[in-house]
Amino acid sequence: MNSLADQFVMSQEKADLKADLEEEEEEEVTDVVCAESHLKDGEMMEVDVGRHNVLLVRCDGVYNAISNQCTHYGAPLSKGAASLSCAETLRQENYRGRIIMVSRDDLLPYDKTRLSKVMNAESDSLLMRRMEFFHENDIEVWLRKEAVSIDTNKKTVTFDDGLIQSYDQILIATGCRAKCLDCPGADLGNVLMLETPDDARRIHYACMGSRTVIVGTSFVGMEVAAYAIDMASSITIIASSELPYQKTLGPEIGKVTMMVKGVKLKSGIIIEADVLIVGIGVNPNSGFLKGSPISMDSKNYVIVDKYMRTNIRDVYCAGDLTSFPLKMVEGQRVTIGHWQTAQAHGYGEGYTEMVLKGQFGNMKFLAFYLKHDKVVAAAGLNVEPAVSVVAERLAEGRVITKAEAMSDDLSWLKLQAL
Ligand SMILES: Cc1cc2nc3c(=O)[nH]c(=O)nc-3n(C[C@H](O)[C@H](O)[C@H](O)COP(=O)(O)OP(=O)(O)OC[C@H]3O[C@@H](n4cnc5c(N)ncnc54)[C@H](O)[C@@H]3O)c2cc1C
Secondary structure (H helix, E strand, O other): OOOOOEEEEEOOOOOOOOOOHHHHHOOOOOOOOOOHHHOOOOOEEEEEEOOEEEEEEEEOOEEEEEEOOOOOEOEOOOOOOHHHHHHHHHHHOOOOOEEEEEOOOOOOOEOHHHHHOOOOOOHHHHEOOOHHHHHHOOEEEEOOOOEEEEEOOOOEEEEOOOOEEEOOEEEEOOOEEEOOOOOOOOOOOOEEEOOOHHHHHHHHHHHOOOEEEEEOOOHHHHHHHHHHOOOOOEEEEEOOOOOOOHHHHOHHHHHHHOOOOOOOOOOOOOOOOOEEEEOOOEEEOOHHHOOOOOOEOOOOOEEOOOOOEOOOOOEEEOHHHEEEEEHHHOOEEEOOOOOOOHHHHHOOOOOOEEEEEEEHHHOEEEEEEEEOOEEEEEEEEOOOOHHHHHHHHHHOOOOOEHHHHHOOOOHHHOOOOO
């Protein structure tokens, strides 16, 4: 990579901008971290390699080092989303060129996943890195600046204030925005959506003692319901599906998570509410790419290959905005709005059968999702680290058969009988 070049990174996740793609598959030993005997087959261990903290996994005698970033808030290991991760990695890998991170937000990169879990948090407490970090690492951060177009021939991006910035290489990681309700009244003041720390605080205070209606029963809607349940005077959840999480995790798990009775379906009945919270999915933030030659799919997600390269040279894309080939589903193209590997863990679209270990009622279970007699995903509750073990195997491209999923021997998942 040209060390004098401007390096231009728009908001979040790691895409490998180390340019020299030929060398990408090569392994590099940088440190001795433990003796072979310290890590038995099937075990994982957190180790330090230079300044990096990585997870070392041994599976059938093969060692793999993966990022220590666990995606779910509350897990011991956590970090940031796309562009921050990319900028940090570039510096860790000794990239000396100029790095600019741009966001239309007015806040430094923050942990978005906490918005639905700690809704009255101070913005400061959500930050993934403080300003000193960016100064120390010579990463420029431009806030309150919105990209309005990109010219991939001239290699420039134009911003809402008229500024035109050139780049040598660009990572587009503008994520997605929450979908609005498409009905009269959707723009009224007490119809709230959850995207920013300000939104979260607004919802927190609005829910207090209020009759609260939540539209949407996937992660955001259900997490807000769980958060607000002790504060609101009532919570009514409206869903287009019969059960929560039905689309993502299937009806069986949806049933377990039902916690509010009296969900009212489209029937003409008017529900009284003081607050209406909308969490019905997302739309990609790719409007500014229209008119550029960057290929997008029919839903306007940016198409990338496994190296996060778009069809245009020097233009990369990462994070929620991408449509990328997922190895564990045979290279099928997917878009997943989830924090890093949580993506892989939770992905079960298109499954045809579910094999259940344990019982939903005991709140301790492991569900395998199968397609053509092969496991394509898993979801679990109180069975750590089984889901991670499955994800690791799938990520390595190894098949988990139906027979393995059905077997009573769960030792490979580090589980006793369920
Ligand atoms: C309430 C909530 C709870 C969540 N909880 C979880 C969870 O528990 N587990 C999990 O795995 N995932 C969770 N997610 C999803 C997770 O936050 C996303 O997958 C992740 O943030 C995606 O990272 P990203 O870098 O692609 O985009 P983002 O983190 O969304 O970053 C995109 C950035 O680009 C900026 N931007 C957009 N358009 C422009 C433009 N034109 N010009 C300049 N800047 C622009 C945005 O303002 C933003 O700063 C949650 C999401 C929400 C909203």
